[in-house]
Amino acid sequence: MIGFIIQARTESTRYPNKIILPFFNGDTIISLLIDKLKNNFNLPIILATSTNSSNDSLEQIASNSSIICFRGSENDVLQRFIDAAELNKLNYIARICSDNPFIDVTRIKMLLNEFDSNPNFDYYSFFVNNTPSIKTHFGFWIEIVSLNALKKVKQLTSDPLYFEHVTNYVYNNPNNFKIRWVKEELILNPNIRMTIDTPEDFDNCVKLFKLQKQNNWSLNQLINFVSTDLIIIEKMKKQIIANTK
Numbered sequence: 001m002i003g004f005i006i007q008a009r010t011e012s013t014r015y016p017n018k019i020i021l022p023f024f025n026g027d028t029i030i031s032l033l034i035d036k037l038k039n040n041f042n043l044p045i046i047l048a049t050s051t052n053s054s055n056d057s058l059e060q061i062a063s064n065s066s067i068i069c070f071r072g073s074e075n076d077v078l079q080r081f082i083d084a085a086e087l088n089k090l091n092y093i094a095r096i097c098s099d100n101p102f103i104d105v106t107r108i109k110m111l112l113n114e115f116d117s118n119p120n121f122d123y124y125s126f127f128v129n130n131t132p133s134i135k136t137h138f139g140f141w142i143e144i145v146s147l148n149a150l151k152k153v154k155q156l157t158s159d160p161l162y163f164e165h166v167t168n169y170v171y172n173n174p175n176n177f178k179i180r181w182v183k184e185e186l187i188l189n190p191n192i193r194m195t196i197d198t199p200e201d202f203d204n205c206v207k208l209f210k211l212q213k214q215n216n217w218s219l220n221q222l223i224n225f226v227s228t229d230l231i232i233i234e235k236m237k238k239q240i241i242a243n244t245k
Contacts, residue, residue, distance in 0.1 A: 003044030
């Protein structure tokens with residue numbers, strides 16, 4: 001069985017509590033993501049956070065939204081995902097990053113269709129501008145990974161980097177895993193940044209989310225607008241430079 005696991009915590013290094021601050025019409029990013037998944041898919045939704053008391057608010061949000069909350073390790077996120085999947089009898093995980101309010105429903109459906117049509121791969125995701133989508137700062141896509149692949153990562157490495165970044169070892173070691181890439185056809189300005197790490201990102205995305213809702217824009221229309229707004233592109237570019245690891 002496949003289900004969504006939303007990776008979330010409140011103690012972000014660069015912008016604490018970003019996912020539980022009012023973002024649009026009083027709703028938080030995490031609540032908007034949960035609603036998006038509930039309204040468009042009939043799959044289990046699990047919010048996976050840590051046992052740190054700072055995340056009690058996330059458990060309350062999950063309860064209010066009638067979804068499952070799993071609490072596990074703060075730093076070993078890989079183990080948190082393994083434990084959450086095993087407890088909820090998932091053998092595949094559609095992984096959602098909680099700081100990406102613009103995750104696109106159409107592209108989730110595309111990836112789920114790819115999963116249904118080509119079973120038995122370890123990892124499914126989009127390839128964007130010659131890069132795995134999870135490594136970009138656009139913030140429009142999800143990824144699907146098997147529970148067995150995550151367990152294999154645990155066996156193959158003890159590097160803490162891979163325990164923090166759940167799927168990193170999988171897509172960086174393609175000889176050890178069966179990987180299925182979906183090519184993204186969108187033409188994307190490399191200076192677009194719509195994932196949220198900083199207060200500046202948050203402010204940029206609040207404006208764009210409101211415009212998308214008011215105009216009922218598709219992702220393509222939103223990207224076309226952003227690409228022609230030189231002021232916001234320059235703001236995004238500064239954040240990309242400042243936060244590139």
